[in-house]
Structures are given as C-alpha cells and as structure tokens.
Amino acid sequence: MEEYAREPCPYRIVDDCGGAFAMGCIGGGVFQAIKGFRNAPSGFSRRMIGSMAAIKTRSPVIAGNFAVWGGMFSTIDCTLVHFRKKEDPWNSIISGAATGGILAARNGVPAMAGSAIIGGVLLALIEGVGILFTRISAEQFKNPSPPTEDPSALADPANSFSFGPTKNNQYQ
Amino acid sequence: MSDDYLRKPFSIAPSPTVDDPQTATTNYTPATSTFSSAPVSPYLNYDSRFLQQAQPEFIFPEGANKQRGRFELAFSQIGSSVMIGGGIGGLAGVYNGFKATNALNQTGKLRRTQLINHIMKQGSGTANTLGTLAVLYSACGVLLQYARDQDDNVNTIIAGSATGLLYKSTAGLRKCALGGAIGLGISSLYCLYLLSQENNNTNSSPKFL
Numbered sequence A: 001m002e003e004y005a006r007e008p009c010p011y012r013i014v015d016d017c018g019g020a021f022a023m024g025c026i027g028g029g030v031f032q033a034i035k036g037f038r039n040a041p042s043g044f045s046r047r048m049i050g051s052m053a054a055i056k057t058r059s060p061v062i063a064g065n066f067a068v069w070g071g072m073f074s075t076i077d078c079t080l081v082h083f084r085k086k087e088d089p090w091n092s093i094i095s096g097a098a099t100g101g102i103l104a105a106r107n108g109v110p111a112m113a114g115s116a117i118i119g120g121v122l123l124a125l126i127e128g129v130g131i132l133f134t135r136i137s138a139e140q141f142k143n144p145s146p147p148t149e150d151p152s153a154l155a156d157p158a159n160s161f162s163f164g165p166t167k168n169n170q171y172q
Numbered sequence B: 001m002s003d004d005y006l007r008k009p010f011s012i013a014p015s016p017t018v019d020d021p022q023t024a025t026t027n028y029t030p031a032t033s034t035f036s037s038a039p040v041s042p043y044l045n046y047d048s049r050f051l052q053q054a055q056p057e058f059i060f061p062e063g064a065n066k067q068r069g070r071f072e073l074a075f076s077q078i079g080s081s082v083m084i085g086g087g088i089g090g091l092a093g094v095y096n097g098f099k100a101t102n103a104l105n106q107t108g109k110l111r112r113t114q115l116i117n118h119i120m121k122q123g124s125g126t127a128n129t130l131g132t133l134a135v136l137y138s139a140c141g142v143l144l145q146y147a148r149d150q151d152d153n154v155n156t157i158i159a160g161s162a163t164g165l166l167y168k169s170t171a172g173l174r175k176c177a178l179g180g181a182i183g184l185g186i187s188s189l190y191c192l193y194l195l196s197q198e199n200n201n202t203n204s205s206p207k208f209l
Helices: A009-039 A044-084 A089-103 A109-139 B002-007 B021-027 B029-036 B070-103 B108-148 B153-167 B173-202
Strands: none
Touching: A009 A044, A009 B070, A009 B108, A044 A089, A044 B070, A044 B108, A089 A109, B070 B108, B108 B153, B153 B173
16 A cells, blocks of 8 residues: 555545545455355355355445545545535545435435535545544653753752852751 | 967867967867857757657656556446446447437437436446456456566467456356357457557567567
C-alpha cells in the first residue's frame, strides 16, 4: 500500500470506483464464503459448494454496489472541490450524505433522508478518526518546548545570588 | 603578436583574426561576427542539436521504478472497466427497455419505471461482469509481478489466461478451457499490438515477430 497515492481530481473518480469495486469484490467474497458455508446443508463438500455458489452469485453484486457508491461519492467530492475551491472534511461529509440520498432516490423521500443521514454520519466518523490519528501522530513529532523565559520563574532579583561569605546567613 | 593578443578583449577560444587576418575573414566570418571578439561563456558555444529535445526528461528518485507498477494501475483499470461496462449495459438496457415496452404497449409512468428497471439491471449486470474480470486480471497481474519480480508482456499473457480459466473454473472443464483460451487470445493480441507499437516507435518499418 505504500506505493499508492491518490490521483488528481477528475481521474480520482475512476480510481475510487475501481478501488471500491476491488474492495467489495474481495471483502464480499470472503463474507459470502462464510455465509454460504454456514447456510449450506451439512456435509463438508456440500458446504464448500454452497460457499462457492454464494460467492459467485452475491459478491459481484456487492462489489457493484460498492463501486457505485465510490464512484458517486468521488464525483460529488470533486464537484465540491471545484466549486468550493478547497478540500476539507466537510466535502467528504457532504458528499457522503448526498451519495446516500441519491442512491436511495427510487425508494422514496423518507428512505432518502435516512440513507443521507447514515452516509453523512459514516463519513463524519471516518473523517473524525482520520483527524484524530493525524493529531496523535503529530504529537510525537512535536519539538521540545523551549526553556521558559518568564522572569518570575527565575530567582527573586532582590536577593541576588553571589559567592562569598557575606550573604551566607540567608540560607541558614 | 603577443602585444596584439593582449590588447584584444579576453575570449575563451583564441580568435582566428590574430594569426592570419585574410583566411580568418574568408572562412570564419559568421563565427567572428557573432562570437570570437566578445567574451562569451563556453557553455553558449555549443551546438544545440546535441541537446536532447525529442525525448521527455524526467528525474527519478533513487530506487524508484521508471514505470508505474501494476498495483498502481490496477484500481484505475478496474474502475474504467466497471464504468465502460455500466455504460454499455445501460445503452443495451435502453434499447431492450424500449423494445419491451413497445411490445407490451406500456406508456406513461409504467413505461418510465420499466425503462429505469431495464437500465439499472442490465447496466449493473454488465458492469459487475466486466469489473470482476478486471479484478481477477489485476490480482493475477499483481501477484505475478511480485512473484517474478519483473513487469513484462509474459505477465500480461499469463494473467489473461489465468483470468479466463478462473472465471469459468466452476462451469466444467470444457468451458474452463474455452475461457482460458479466450483470455490467452485476447492478451496475446494485446501484447502483439504493444510490440508493434514499440517497433513503430524505434524504426518506422513494421516488424513482425
């Protein structure tokens, strides 16, 4: 993953769509493998067949849903970057909410509102965790604080320190 | 002669007018008029044809690859195949939807909903198929690149055949072999195209391997 850097904006849409599809395909494959294995009739070979069938039928659909989500999210993100002329967490949150709303558009207004809220909260959580990690990792690169130059932290100027027997009685 | 030389302004190349004025004026007129008498930096006295201008010049950090690896290209490949699949499937869905609704004499709201259903269904189906193929191909390609530690046309061919074999691996031996053959055919055609492009770039006459 260390050689992966994000593309500039219009190409990011294709990239995010592909990344989401790959993630959904592999993750959905693992998930459906377990699910198919558990739901199949007993017998090891039947369980393997059930797991395989579940992967074949369900994981491309999950991957497609992921890809649509990623592509739509990235499109709205880039549009917001273009119009707001800045990239900040609000872009992601707004585009997450908008994506959730748009993709639920065929299910009616209440479903749209619910999906939009879920999308926005999810993206806000992700952005918040990202900011938190940045703060934590920035802490260890912080320079040590310089020595205090507050005069009150130093000794009292009235009884100035000096070597010699004259002021020795002060410390006794 | 030495005094004459000292009176001249300093120049890197000894000016030919000092030694023999007649030959110098006949042979070197453009050179003397532009360069020799004035003090010119030696770097300006350089034929610009030796400077590379045709090829792009990049500075690569140490240890970095000259090319982008397969992993960096994988996501954009997958994404573009998903999008192309969605576009093709959507167009086919429009066509099939119009055909079906005309055949059933559906109009108005019903027709609109049916059209959207057709587009969504066919578009997502084609996009999922193409995307899954691209994921399989990219995974095979990335694994091969890591295993063989180089990135060349052999990887492309092996990854293409493996994709075909894997995609049809549950449909019986004959279909599996057919899928592998199709993958092999497409990837080797692509490699032949790449090779002919390379040959065209180096020398203009086409070569056949």
